Amino acid sequence: MSAGDSGSPLQEPPAWRRWLEPRYVWGRSTHNLGPKLLAVAVAVTLWFVATAERRANVEQGYDVPVTVRDTTGGRGEGTRATSDLNPATVRVTLSGRPERLRELRAGNIEAIVDVTGAPEGSFTRPVTVAAPNGTTVSRKSPDTVQGFVDTQLTRTLPVILSVVTPPEASLPRYTVTPAEARVAGPGRVIVRVSKLVTSPESLGAASEREVPLIALDEDGKPIDGVVSNPATVTVRRLDTGELPIKTLPVTLNAPPANLRVTARSIQPSTVRVVAAPDLLARLREISGTVDYRSGSYSAPVRLDLPAGAQALENVTVSLSVETEFPVNTP
Numbered sequence: 001m002s003a004g005d006s007g008s009p010l011q012e013p014p015a016w017r018r019w020l021e022p023r024y025v026w027g028r029s030t031h032n033l034g035p036k037l038l039a040v041a042v043a044v045t046l047w048f049v050a051t052a053e054r055r056a057n058v059e060q061g062y063d064v065p066v067t068v069r070d071t072t073g074g075r076g077e078g079t080r081a082t083s084d085l086n087p088a089t090v091r092v093t094l095s096g097r098p099e100r101l102r103e104l105r106a107g108n109i110e111a112i113v114d115v116t117g118a119p120e121g122s123f124t125r126p127v128t129v130a131a132p133n134g135t136t137v138s139r140k141s142p143d144t145v146q147g148f149v150d151t152q153l154t155r156t157l158p159v160i161l162s163v164v165t166p167p168e169a170s171l172p173r174y175t176v177t178p179a180e181a182r183v184a185g186p187g188r189v190i191v192r193v194s195k196l197v198t199s200p201e202s203l204g205a206a207s208e209r210e211v212p213l214i215a216l217d218e219d220g221k222p223i224d225g226v227v228s229n230p231a232t233v234t235v236r237r238l239d240t241g242e243l244p245i246k247t248l249p250v251t252l253n254a255p256p257a258n259l260r261v262t263a264r265s266i267q268p269s270t271v272r273v274v275a276a277p278d279l280l281a282r283l284r285e286i287s288g289t290v291d292y293r294s295g296s297y298s299a300p301v302r303l304d305l306p307a308g309a310q311a312l313e314n315v316t317v318s319l320s321v322e323t324e325f326p327v328n329t330p
Contacts, residue, residue: 057095057096057097058095058096058097058098058101059093059094059095059138060093060094060101060104061091061092061093061094062091062092062093062094062104062105062106062109063089063090063091063092063106064089064090064091064092064106064109064110064111064129065088065089065106065111066085066087066088066089066090066111066112066113066127066145067110067111067112067113068082068085068112068113068114068115068147069112069113069114069115069116070082070114070115070116070118070149071116072115072116072117072118079151079152080120080149080150080151080152081149081150081151081152081184081185081186081187081189081225082115082147082148082149082150082186083147083148083150083185083186083188083189083225084146084147084148084225085113085145085146085147086145086146086147087142087145089111090111090127090129090140090141090142090145091140091141092109092111092129092137092139092140093137093138093139093140094109094131094132094135094136094137094138095135095136095137095138096134096135096136097134100134100135101135104132104135108132109129109130109131109132110129110130111127111128111129111140112127112128112129112130113125113126113127113128113145113147114128115147115149118149119149120149120150120151121148121149122146122147122148123146123147123148123149124144124145124146125144125145125147126143126144127140127142127143127144127145148186148188150186150187150188150189151186151187152184152185152186152187153184153185153186153187153190153191154182154183154184154190155182155183155184155190155193156180156181156182157180157181157182157183157193157195157196158179158180158196159176159178159179159180159181159196159197159198159213159233160195160196160197160198161174161176161197161198161235162197162198162199162200162201163198163200163201163202163203163235164200164201164202172203172205172237172238172239173237173238173239174203174235174236174237174238175235175236175238176198176233176234176235176236177233177234177236178230178233181196181213181228181229181230181233182228182229183196183215183226183227183228183229184226184227184228184229185225185226185227186225189223189225189226190226192217192218192223193215193216193217193223193226194216194217194218195215195216196213196214196215196216196228197213197214197216198211198212198213198214198233198235199211199212199213199214201235203235203236203237204237205237205239205241206237206238206239206241207236207237208234208235208236208237209234209235210232210233210234211232211233211234211235212231212232213228213230213231213232213233215228243274244274244275244276244277244280245272245273245274245280245312246272246273246275246280246283247270247271247272247273248270248271248273248283248284248285248286249269249270249285249286250266250268250269250270250271250285250286250287250288250301250303250315251285251286251287251288252264252266252287252288252289252290252301252317253287253288253289253290255292255321256292257324258323258324259292259293259294259321259322259323259324260321260322260323260324261292261319261320261321262320262321262322263296263318263319263320264317264318264319264320265317265318266288266301266315266316266317267315267316267317267318268313268315271286271303271311271312271313271315272311272312272313273286273305273309273310273311273312274309274310274311274312275306275308275309275310276308279306279308279309280309283306283309286303286304286305286311287303287304288301288302288303288304288315288317289301289302289304290302290317290319292319292321293321294321294322294323295320295321296318296319296320296321297318297319298316298317298318298319299316299317299319300314300315300316301315301316301317303315
């Protein structure tokens with residue numbers, strides 16, 4: 001070894017320093033450029049395929065009625081009932097394919113509140129939403145529902161017929177089958193039911209129709225939260241068509257000479273009369289007779305109807321009558 005030698009071999013620079021040289025970086029980047037670009041294209045394509053379904057999903061909201069489930073004691077829902085649900089519907093937002101969401105309705109979605117084991121009285125329970133196949137639940141509002149658990153009661157009530165006012169020239173006759181029905185629901189609601197009526201209907205002569213029943217309170221307002229059994233009844237119109245009817249004014253007999261009428265009110269002032277068409281054509285009014293006396297009073301009016309005619313209303317009159325004294329002349 002000569003005096004000019006360093007005494008040790010030359011060392012290679014560290015590998016990482018090469019990446020600081022632009023020429024080295026460019027060379028490594030362009031090495032096998034074609035396969036690299038192909039690999040990137042394949043990866044992007046696979047990513048688009050894998051996420052296509054998720055990116056195609058949309059959201060849609062539905063107002064879903066709340067269904068109550070109660071299996072307390074294993075006896076099912078027949079012994080208890082719920083009322084005053086607040087809210088009665090929840091807003092459910094589903095995620096899924098557009099074509100799947102378009103074919104769905106609120107009735108296809110279940111929003112269930114389970115009150116199994118809840119004591120009688122007020123409750124607050126979470127809502128569970130069962131999403132139809134091909135969809136997922138994104139959110140629901142609200143998350144809980146309030147209500148009241150009560151003992152379920154059943155009452156049997158007569159069915160009261162309710163029909164649209166018939167034409168004046170008709171005298172329809174109806175039957176209702178069955179004549180009684182049962183109403184069931186929470187005890188605190190059932191006690192408010194005053195009567196069970198048919199939904200008002202207009203039936204043609206000799207026709208029949210299935211009509212729903214409506215539970216009303218004593219003020220005539222519908223009551224929600226009760227179920228009637230049966231839910232509908234058959235209303236039949238028995239008459240075969242129009243009857244010869246004519247509406248005529250009522251006139252009263254004159255009071256005796258010693259009495260003077262100061263006020264008079266006839267209720268009703270007209271009556272419907274049923275008779276043969278030729279007889280009705282001759283009638284212009286119906287005469288009525290009342291017994292006059294001094295004072296203020298109401299009295300029935302005796303209608304003077306020709307043979308073969310019949311009035312469909314009873315008539316009364318309210319009178320104020322004074323006694324007139326004869327004037328003495330010298």
